Amino acid sequence: MRYRRRGLDITSHTLLILCVIVFFLPVWMAIVAATHTQSSLYTGVAPFWFGSEGFGNFLAVLSDPVGRLGTDATRLLVNSTIMALGIAVGKITIAILAAYAIVFFRFPFRMLCFWAIFITLMLPVEVRIMPTYKVVAGLGMLNSYTGLILPLIASATATFLFRQFYLTVPPELLEAARVDGAGPWRFLRDILLPLSKTNIAALFVIMFLYGWNQYLWPLLITTESDYMTVVISLKRMLTSADNLVPWHTVTATALLAMLPPVIVIVLMQRYFVKGLVDTEK
Amino acid sequence: MATLRLDGLKKTYPNGFVALHGLDLEIADGELLVVVGPSGCGKSTLLRMLAGLEDITAGDLYIGEARVNPLEPADRDIAMVFQNYALYPHMSVAGNMEYALKNRGVPKEARRRKVEETASLIGLQDLLDRRPRQLSGGQRQRVAMGRAIVREPQVFLFDEPLSNLDAKLRVQMRLEIRRLQKRLGVTSVYVTHDQVEAMTLADRLIVMNEGRIEQLGSPMTLYDQPASTFVAGFIGSPAMNFLSAEASGRTLSLPCGNQLHAPVDAHGHVTLGIRPEHLVPVEESDDALAVQVELVEPLGADTLAYVQLDGQAEPLVVRFDGARRLEEGDRLWLAPDLERLHLFDPEQGQRLTTTEAITTP
Numbered sequence: 001m002r003y004r005r006r007g008l009d010i011t012s013h014t015l016l017i018l019c020v021i022v023f024f025l026p027v028w029m030a031i032v033a034a035t036h037t038q039s040s041l042y043t044g045v046a047p048f049w050f051g052s053e054g055f056g057n058f059l060a061v062l063s064d065p066v067g068r069l070g071t072d073a074t075r076l077l078v079n080s081t082i083m084a085l086g087i088a089v090g091k092i093t094i095a096i097l098a099a100y101a102i103v104f105f106r107f108p109f110r111m112l113c114f115w116a117i118f119i120t121l122m123l124p125v126e127v128r129i130m131p132t133y134k135v136v137a138g139l140g141m142l143n144s145y146t147g148l149i150l151p152l153i154a155s156a157t158a159t160f161l162f163r164q165f166y167l168t169v170p171p172e173l174l175e176a177a178r179v180d181g182a183g184p185w186r187f188l189r190d191i192l193l194p195l196s197k198t199n200i201a202a203l204f205v206i207m208f209l210y211g212w213n214q215y216l217w218p219l220l221i222t223t224e225s226d227y228m229t230v231v232i233s234l235k236r237m238l239t240s241a242d243n244l245v246p247w248h249t250v251t252a253t254a255l256l257a258m259l260p261p262v263i264v265i266v267l268m269q270r271y272f273v274k275g276l277v278d279t280e281k
Numbered sequence: 282m283a284t285l286r287l288d289g290l291k292k293t294y295p296n297g298f299v300a301l302h303g304l305d306l307e308i309a310d311g312e313l314l315v316v317v318g319p320s321g322c323g324k325s326t327l328l329r330m331l332a333g334l335e336d337i338t339a340g341d342l343y344i345g346e347a348r349v350n351p352l353e354p355a356d357r358d359i360a361m362v363f364q365n366y367a368l369y370p371h372m373s374v375a376g377n378m379e380y381a382l383k384n385r386g387v388p389k390e391a392r393r394r395k396v397e398e399t400a401s402l403i404g405l406q407d408l409l410d411r412r413p414r415q416l417s418g419g420q421r422q423r424v425a426m427g428r429a430i431v432r433e434p435q436v437f438l439f440d441e442p443l444s445n446l447d448a449k450l451r452v453q454m455r456l457e458i459r460r461l462q463k464r465l466g467v468t469s470v471y472v473t474h475d476q477v478e479a480m481t482l483a484d485r486l487i488v489m490n491e492g493r494i495e496q497l498g499s500p501m502t503l504y505d506q507p508a509s510t511f512v513a514g515f516i517g518s519p520a521m522n523f524l525s526a527e528a529s530g531r532t533l534s535l536p537c538g539n540q541l542h543a544p545v546d547a548h549g550h551v552t553l554g555i556r557p558e559h560l561v562p563v564e565e566s567d568d569a570l571a572v573q574v575e576l577v578e579p580l581g582a583d584t585l586a587y588v589q590l591d592g593q594a595e596p597l598v599v600r601f602d603g604a605r606r607l608e609e610g611d612r613l614w615l616a617p618d619l620e621r622l623h624l625f626d627p628e629q630g631q632r633l634t635t636t637e638a639i640t641t642p
Binding site for chain 2: 178186
């Protein structure tokens with residue numbers, strides 16, 4: 001039941017508007033700061049309105065090496081995108097195949113496999129970071145995209161999500177497909193994948209953000225600036241030991257770093273909500 | 282088109298449960314065989330074995346001349362209509378229908394022609410672009426049929442295809458299935474638990490019970506000469522009335538004191554079966570069965586009455602003409618149609634025929 005009362009309407013709207021202001025203020029400050037010169041940011045009062053630079057700072061960080069990082073923001077964004085996409089696509093691919101095997105095939109130790117995958121939920125990168133580093137280093141994958149992506153690619157959460165979805169697919173659908181002459185691959189491609197479209201979209205959003213926000217792992221295995229991700233670069237920029245923090249470039253880079261996740265969410269949000277709420281059946 | 286031959290077909294599940302106890306059966310080319318039975322009698326297992334969705338534990342299955350035991354469902358040249366239709370939800374009607382052809386590598390143009398041809402045969406031509414979600418139950422059922430027909434299989438398998446439809450649509454689709462099957466002349470096996478569907482559709486009918494064929498024959502044979510109390514109770518609606526009686530030669534003594542002339546020789550305890558439609562109301566007399574009406578169910582054309590007979594725990598069901606007005610508590614006299622009494626062995630349930638005499642004292 002929904003309440004419709006005037007007082008309640010006004011209160012809730014006021015509350016919502018306040019929350020929006022609270023959440024949006026830092027972003028606004030960043031946008032404003034990114035349009036100022038460094039000197040105008042160090043006048044003592046944080047500015048609340050745009051400065052003289054316009055898009056100049058953005059163009060500068062995209063084309064010229066930022067601070068002492070030795071690389072420009074374009075490179076950083078490309079690196080982050082490759083890692084986030086690699087992780088998202090990889091996780092989804094592996095999870096789909098694993099869940100497919102667990103749900104639709106009868107093989108010995110099927111449940112054992114499922115639980116083995118499931119308990120990896122208790123082993124995120126942070127827990128297994130030393131051995132993982134050793135393995136990746138041993139394989140010579142330090143400072144490479146493979147090294148960035150591969151150790152993060154297995155996902156119990158995604159496997160579990162797909163498993164739960166596959167369990168709701170009526171078994172007759174598989175039987176009908178078998179009678180219609182579809183083998184396992186065809187069934188996966190023609191029936192299951194189109195049906196899990198919304199799930200895939202939802203997972204893609206979550207996993208892209210997960211990949212994009214990775215900090216510890218890239219920090220550990222990338223030493224060359226060619227493989228540095230944008231999230232790490234932000235932290236680096238803030239620790240310029242003796243210099244003033246170049247807030248105008250930091251905010252410009254931070255805003256640029258926010259863009260791809262925002263774009264992904266805006267583009268996929270329709271599917272995202274659908275995927276979490278219901279399935280196309 | 283093909284015959285279907287089952288040679289000692291047996292199914293044992295890994296947990297040791299025997300679903301089918303070695304079935305021998307031959308289904309003629311173009312015949313529509315209906316398999317009917319209560320749930321858990323093995324009828325669906327049988328159908329799924331024919332389709333290749335369940336492994337065959339023992340015995341051989343032939344479609345035409347070929348032994349198909351090791352073949353995948355797709356290679357058996359069969360088509361199956363599922364109870365819940367199992368349409369692919371993300372494909373259009375046309376997509377659903379052509380999927381099998383696509384997997385066989387039929388070229389696009391030929392596929393389209395075949396789908397359109399089939400669609401017009403079953404009245405789907407205007408719905409080809411719709412998704413299953415946008416269709417009514419009856420239309421989905423049609424699509425499921427179309428998907429089976431479009432492949433021109435050797436054998437149709439129907440797994441309770443009408444049980445998800447409402448009563449009116451069910452009658453309509455029943456007729457349609459019958460007409461299509463006759464027209465296409467495809468050998469068909471039809472599984473149902475609905476005895477009306479079974480009676481109306483079947484060329485021949487199998488009643489199954491606990492993984493065995495209880496009786497095989499034309500619908501009217503099963504109605505007129507049920508081989509056991511199980512078949513007698515299953516075929517015909519409302520079900521046959523069973524009374525216990527004492528037989529001595531051709532004379533049957535009922536617990537209520539009446540005596541009837543038996544159709545066969547028997548001695549000792551017997552089960553007497555009388556169908557509701559074979560109890561006729563008569564004038565009061567000593568020979569007639571005196572009963573009291575307990576409950577009346579007017580159906581329009583007929584009126585069913587549940588009546589109490591002395592010495593009988595369960596009330597008997599009697600079918601009266603719909604014009605007859607009955608009240609609860611009425612006293613009536615009924616005479617059974619002596620030509621159509623059925624006698625069964627009270628323990629095994631088998632039908633007692635003239636040649637057999639019962640030995641129990």
